[in-house]
Amino acid sequence: MKILRTLLTATALAAVAVLATAEDFSRTLTVSGSTNVSVSTGSGYVKVVPGSNSEVRIVGHVRAGSGGWFAGNADERIRQIAANPPIVQSGSSITIGQTQGNNDLYRNIVIDYDINVPTATTLRANSGSGSVMIGGIMGAVTANTGSGDVQVSNIGSDAKLETGSGSIRADGIHGSATLQTGSGDIELRQSAAGDVRAQTGSGSLRIHGFNGGLRAGTGSGDIEIDGTPSSDWKL
Known part of the structure; x- marks a missing residue:
């Protein structure tokens, strides 16, 4: 009987965790001139693609993490965050x-976060634990995640991409x-x-279509490079 009671209690608690609230929010901010956007999430993905050249549109998806019922009043806090999301604007920053x-x-x-920004935006994107995906941004891009993949495509020069534990895929770096x-x-x-x-x-x-100077290395793994050396290469 004690074992059955324990199992029923655990099942009930698990059901409560599954039914935890999830909320979305959406904000559209007007910008002009040079736009700077910095986005950070402790645990979740960040996706940034081009949108209007006069607006930044932010859609956030808020939910409880994997802590389940030990998270306390998660439902109330989720609703509070969705009603007043962590967004600060100062001009075009x-x-x-x-x-x-x-x-x-x-x-x-x-x-x-799903975010649309002007094409020429200077962008910083960070996730403590999640993927960062960026496409079509021609301003300087800095992207990092503690544990997750970084995926970028068709972005401008001076890109800085880093992950503590995960892969980096960069296609079309200008x-x-x-x-x-x-x-x-x-x-x-x-x-x-x-x-x-x-x-x-x-x-x-693996580096393809390369044209420039190169400093590259791996502690353990293959190196494959094709391109045109226009200055020193060091492997």
Whole structure:
């Protein structure tokens, strides 16, 4: 009887966790001139693609993390975040993500972001644990995640891409780039000349269509490079 009661209790708690609230929010901000966007999420994905040249549109998906019923009043906090999302605008500079000083509100909360920005935006995107996906942004792009993949396509020069544990896929980099992962593969396809630095602690390194100076290495993995050296290459 005691075992049955324990099983029923565990089942009920699991059901409560499954039924936890999930909320979405949407905000559209007007911008002009040079636009700077910084987005950060503790646990969730970040996806950024082009939209209107006069607007930044942010859609957030808020849900409870994997802590289940130990997360406390997750439903209430999810509704609170969706009603007043962590977005700050100062002219054409926009900061999206958790702000300092209210960590309890975001405890065990996951926020995924789908964002549309002007093509020429200068972008910083960060996830503590999740993937970062960026396409079609011609401003300088900095993207990093603690554990997750970084995927970019058709982006401008001066890209800086980093993950602690995950792969980096970069297709159509219009110039120079720095790519680094602690453990994972790196694959880069360059579409305009520029210097590249690429390093993985454990994984394969593949660079295609390369034209520029190169510093590349892997602790353990294959290296495959094709292109035109216009300055020094160092492997």
